[in-house]
Amino acid sequence: MKHVLLQLERKGTMNLSDQIYSWMRSEITCGNFSCNEKLPSKRKLAASLQCSLNTVQAAYDQLADEGYLISREKSGYFVAEMDGVVDLGERFQDIPKHIPLQQRFDYDFSYQGVDRERFPFARWRKVMREGINGDDTDLLGVGNPKGQVGLRSSIARYLRYSRGVVCLPEQIVVSSGTESLLQLIMQLFEASTVYGIENPGYEKLSLLFRSNRARYTPLPLDEQGLLPESLEQSPVDVICITPSHQFPTGCIMPIGRRIQLLNWAYGNTGRFIIEDDYDSEFRYSGNPIPSLQGLDRQGTVVYLGSFSKSLSPALRISYMVLPEKLVGIFDEKLNFHVCPVPTFEQKALQEFMDSGQFERHLNRMRNTYGRKRETLVSAIRDMLPGSEIDGVAAGLHIVLHVYNGMDETELVSSAEKNRVKVYGMSRYYSDLSKQETTNTVLLGYSTMGIDDIGKAVSLLRDSWFPTT
């Protein structure tokens, strides 16, 4: 038997078996024991290390289970054959503590996110607590690929009365955001499908299609939304639009344009319209504009909705309403799919909706955002002379044209110097040649406190209309 250089630490944190295991594994991997070499018998090793036979046995078993040793009946343990091992030594680094980044802005006119003061924490805690219920052990399974039936029924009812969407629960697919919904949609349609996206539009769409190797093409808008003429000579099969409140221009698509686009879709069996109704809950005068889906009579509209604006993006709950013909394809092709939303959360949201709390929360938020919007608009009128505001009737952001001689880059960077973040309009265009957008910025007002709005706009005045 080779000389055993191991000294067992009887007061260490590692038990004796693990010490023998570690030592022998490193002897093997650094080549001190070579392939097919016979190892010391358990008895001899135990005697040499002054430990029990069981201690050695446990170490040898582990090494055998992991494939370092081969046990041959009646002849003992041998080193297993393996390719040249370079270095299996320890190489852990310390896991560093996370240091949060310093905030670069005092005021951020972000168009993403919700009012952070008014999330119904207590009510959400309550519905979650009720949702995490040991009596309902069904909630521990993976559940239905489209989401819990109960939640889908609640969404169907909500969509009917509030958005004029016509659907049954089996048409609804619950998922965790636009990204996961579009990934499902791309699997439903053919690989050759060409998607038409709004230009300017939600910048994530083009990133998402590109990253998933789908074909897409930007399509121009006028003040009513997507131009139907642009579809005539284009290879587009599926258009993605935001008719309730176009992102980013904020325009609302009138009924005439909606019908034109539906007629385009009716013109060929492979054509579909993806209606992203992302912030349709927030319209500040009159009733909400009914959905395009509700006008469709031939099952060509895929309706996308989300709780990101109406509750919080942190919940990661969105949904789509598929037309009948795509429901069949979904059920056949995507039966392996698992709904990514935790079942506890689905149940909590269902309770939140069924108990009327969701509607009350929406009304409260419409009120809150309406007041913020008014505050912002009147601060702009007071402090930013000659500026024009667009897209103000709905949603959670406005479009601001500034006439002070600065182009968009200067507008953004001079605001940044005063630690205010505004968003240049050109980033939403797929090409940067759009000269008409160069003095235009987006101001979102959902996350900013109502008392901060005046201060933030006065900093914009200092940035854009310095008196010196």
Place this chain on the structure above:
Amino acid sequence: MKHVLLQLERKGTMNLSDQIYSWMRSEITCGNFSCNEKLPSKRKLAASLQCSLNTVQAAYDQLADEGYLISREKSGYFVAEMDGVVDLGERFQDIPKHIPLQQRFDYDFSYQGVDRERFPFARWRKVMREGINGDDTDLLGVGNPKGQVGLRSSIARYLRYSRGVVCLPEQIVVSSGTESLLQLIMQLFEASTVYGIENPGYEKLSLLFRSNRARYTPLPLDEQGLLPESLEQSPVDVICITPSHQFPTGCIMPIGRRIQLLNWAYGNTGRFIIEDDYDSEFRYSGNPIPSLQGLDRQGTVVYLGSFSKSLSPALRISYMVLPEKLVGIFDEKLNFHVCPVPTFEQKALQEFMDSGQFERHLNRMRNTYGRKRETLVSAIRDMLPGSEIDGVAAGLHIVLHVYNGMDETELVSSAEKNRVKVYGMSRYYSDLSKQETTNTVLLGYSTMGIDDIGKAVSLLRDSWFPTT
């Protein structure tokens, strides 16, 4: 003015404006008012309907906002131009109540899901309650694309001590399941990448690759796992393997084979190994087998882990550990990605891990599943003479070979007659020519109650070894 056929319902549930709006919308869409026709003035209509001017104004505003009307200064309201409208009438169906399906089986040897009696409901409620905390308004944002930094640090520490995985938090991406992780991975690798999958293997992988139009090829196994020889002449760039507990055969890949596969990956810069460590927490004797990732010295292993087996699939939390070179690609290409796991849940899981509750839960579950496994194995030895059991050392299912003259189809269907569900092995093969599997079934024991196991096996005996 045309004769107005509308009678306002003053005691109805719909307010007067909405009644005027609905009536006029249907007059327009059914063609009673035609394109460019002038509509009754607000004053005249109000007089005719005996309501206030404001009531009519609100209805006209809504119709104008939706694009049915055009308001021309000093000349009044006109019907907007629009394409032929087919039928915009109501077409709602009742949303039916959901009727749950009758369970087809009394006993289901499912290999998915967890023990439904032992989920730590009270503790999970507590960490969720603490997570939904109004003081931490950061939790209302979309958060980091890879998941919350705090949770990723906790996962990194857990992986280090329990799985021998070497990583820093920035290498970890939190997501909602194998499906979403693989969809990210497919975006990281080139479109031309060929994925090699185990045959037999986890059936969802091939469905997922096919549905996402990725190229993949099944690769044969021996009793040590994936055969390295099969890679030599194949175009495979990335292999997907389950070395800790191969699904479905249950074999544990020995160190020699692991090194062979690493050496294959080291042979070309575009090669990677996806290590799916799906149920590695459950090994019943000795220590867990350290991960393949921990052996890798050249950054070629993508490690996939999940809380589906260790906590519950209903939580939808999984993660991957990317090698450095893929972290760079992720940060560059997928910066638009939003982590699909709700932030409240990420925070709850972090607290569950950091407080030591996760480790205690794992120990309890290892104990519970160990007892179920023993009960199952001894029931089989007692009641199913001559049967052979494989893959019993780890995981949450076993492989059973039955020698009673029945083929797999007969084994499954005769059990089904006694309302017991077992899973035929052939479904995990990509081709059905594998004759050696025809008398083999999979029995999972995670979801079945320990007291039911004996009864279920006795029903298998009645099905497979009838005494009559």
